[in-house]
Amino acid sequence: MSGEWVLGVDFGTSNTAAAHLDLATGSVATVPLTHQGNLMPSAVFVESPDSILVGEVALNRSESNPGGFIPSPKRALVQGVLHANGYDLPPSAAVAAILSAVVTRATAAHAGRPPARLVLTHPEAWSPREIQVLLDAAATIGFDRTRVTTISEPRAAAHFYTRGNALTTGQTIAVFDFGGGTLDVAVLTAGPAGAFEVIAARGDNSLGGKNLDALIRRWIDTELADRNPELLDYLRRGAPVHVLRGLEDSTRRAKELLSEAPSATVTISTPVGQETLSLTRGELDDLIRPVLDQAVALARATFTDARLTGPGALSALYLTGGSSRIPLVHTQLATLGPIATLDDPKTVVAQGALIAAANAGAFAAAARPADRVPAPAPPQWPASFPAAPATAANTRQQVAADGPRPDGGDTARSQIAVPARKSKRGPIVAGVAVVVIVGAVVAAIVLSPDDTSDATEASGDDTGSTSQTTTASAPLVGADGVKAVINALPQSLEMDSDCTDAGLSSKTPKVQKISCEVDSKSFAVYELNLPGYVTFQASIDKDNANKAIGGWRAGNMGGDLVENKDGTAGAYIKPGKNYVEYVSTVTGLNLGMTVPGTVDKDVLVKILERADMLD
Incomplete structure (x- = not known):
């Protein structure tokens, strides 16, 4: 060997x-x-x-x-x-x-x-x-399959962080994995021979570092609206991809620098002008606090699922994922348990996966997958960890006790x-x-x-x-179907919308629908002064998307068709209506959006463009 x-x-x-x-x-x-x-x-x-x-x-x-x-x-x-x-x-x-x-x-x-x-x-x-x-x-x-082992991310992180500090059987730890696009929280108990059992886990597929980047981008837009409105209009309407990506990189670097420094600058460099904005750590904290409140609420709910009675029930709260470096994350989570010392939070899962698999003997011989244990019945909410609101669309919960799996197969x-x-x-x-x-x-x-x-x-x-x-493959329905439709939404709309399961369509084959409400602070509706919330229903049906856009192009339905430059997505707007139909022939997304109040076509198109639906 x-x-x-x-x-x-x-x-x-x-x-x-x-x-x-x-x-x-x-x-x-x-x-x-x-x-x-x-x-x-x-x-x-x-x-x-x-x-x-x-x-x-x-x-x-x-x-x-x-x-x-x-x-x-x-x-x-x-x-x-x-x-x-x-x-x-x-x-x-x-x-x-x-x-x-x-x-x-x-x-x-x-x-x-x-x-x-x-x-x-x-x-x-x-x-x-x-x-x-x-x-x-x-x-x-x-x-x-005989040469591949799979292991869950929180279990891998637990093995990495405890490699030099073995826990006694029965001790409880938690892993808070705050990455670029998702948040996962798990509670684990230590077993014999260095094994871990996951006793509670929750996650949010729409909560991560990119949400924080989006909040900083809104701050940038607000600053530019006062200092350089022409540059802001260029960024919103005419900026090429490389300019927008440069702005994203500058935003992310400033966010990361503010984990160590009291202030950082964001540079907007374009062919029509340049601006440099200064952002302090205090200002960043104010911007991102609502998102971090959601993250902490998810952790509290997970700890309640695990029947933890208070912060003293945890031996350690381990942080992983790049977004966990932010000082305000440490401050807010410190009320839930003792924060463990970090190494490189971005690579601990990859390293811990190897340690976990080696501890389980996965490299010596193929082991059988461990049996899953049923989730414990939800307890009453204790005062120390109050319940967090959750929606079917963006919150996952699963409890498992499986170790690393070699996943042997027949072929x-x-x-x-x-x-x-x-x-x-x-x-x-x-x-x-x-x-x-x-x-x-x-x-x-x-x-x-x-x-x-x-x-x-x-x-x-x-x-x-x-x-x-x-x-x-047959259309996905239920929880998998809801997740699939949400993942098909443009990222900006996904992050800024609260979505729930809307059941199945009445036609055959039946497809999963979701019903969503757009945050009033979303960039898509920012400063439009609408009298209420923008709402939409969505589903994935590629055949219907192709038929719809073909019918709209025929021009016999009394409305206006607005398409993206590639002709792969389009929106149909009828005069005098505050409702717009949208389809993408690439993703198969079908979406019907209602905008409150009396709005004209230009406002509807602006919302779609800001939501990256007509790029």
Whole structure:
């Protein structure tokens, strides 16, 4: 086993991190994934089914063709299919591209020797269906199920933080994972031999560092409205992608700097002018406090689920994720439990996953998946941890007691339910092979009809290749359906809307609907002086989206059609109405929006443009 090593990958909503474990020495260290640092953006760009770019290269290519860009593929896993650049792809294809880039970078650091195994992390609340996407992606790049272990992110973080401070059986800790796009909170109890049992977990897929960035962007708009309204109008209406991305980078750097310094500057540099704004830590705290109040409320609710009686019930509250560096996060959470000392919160999950898997003996022999335990009955709300409001749309809850899972299977290759295909009568691509282009950490997934795999079972039985199935997935309904519709919303609208389950459509096949209310402080409706809340209902139905936009183009319905520049999305507005219908033929999103009061067409279009629905 000398020279063999294992790769741990934390595939995040915004960024991906990795670590490696030397099986001979047991040492664990992070893997630099770019020339600048340990993190790689989790973004992908679909050139075609034959080529998927990742990381910084994907970000760069998005400037010339936004239609091929998927900024957060992790959010879309539950949809069953990814729509980009006119193609439909299985979600595993995007994940495989990211994993391939990580494996390539790490293999180069080991003199060309690939890892013996992979350890992949996932949110505690992920369903077996979502975890299967990770396994399918690993199989795509040559790692069959017997060589892959999966572990939940809070369990991995717990193993990392307690590696040098072993807990006694029965002690309770909590993990607060505040990342770029999501928040996950879990309570765990220590078991024998260093094991952990998750006794309560909650998460919010719409709460993360990007919410904080959006609040800073609103502050920037307010400042510019007074200082340079012409520049603000340019940013809202005419700025190219690279200018907006530069502003996003400057905003994020200022936010991160304010974790260490009392003030920071945000620079807006454009062809029509430049402004430099100063933001203090106190001003930042005032801006982000409402979001952090939501985060703390979610933690309180999770602690109540775990029947914690007060702050003294926790041995430690461990923080992970880049957003957990913010001083106000520490201050607010200190009332709930003792905050543990941080290392690098962005890479602890990848490192802890390797430690957890090694402790469980996953590298010595394939272990059977541990049994899940039923969730405890919800207790009465104690005074020390009052209940937090939650909606079906953005709050997850799941309790599990499963350890690292090798996830053994029956075949040497996994099946992908939805093969890559061109949306407009393009050829179906049946097989998957991988080609990696190494530069600024970029990977291309090559899908080829004649590909075969030489992967075999660990037992030595050669099962041969398993052909891809071409059956289309049924529409998602229930909690998975709600999550899929929310993930299909433009990110700005997703972050600023409170959505609930609206049941199923009356037509066949039935599709899941959601009903949403837009925050009055959302950029989409900012300073429009509306007399009430903007509301909308949405669903995913690609066939209906194509039919609707075709009918609108026919021009026989007495209204006005407004389309995006690519003709892949459109809104239909009837004169004198405060209601607008919207569809996207790329995502299949169908949306009907009602705006209160008497509004004209220009106001309706402005709301859609600000919500990034007509880019």
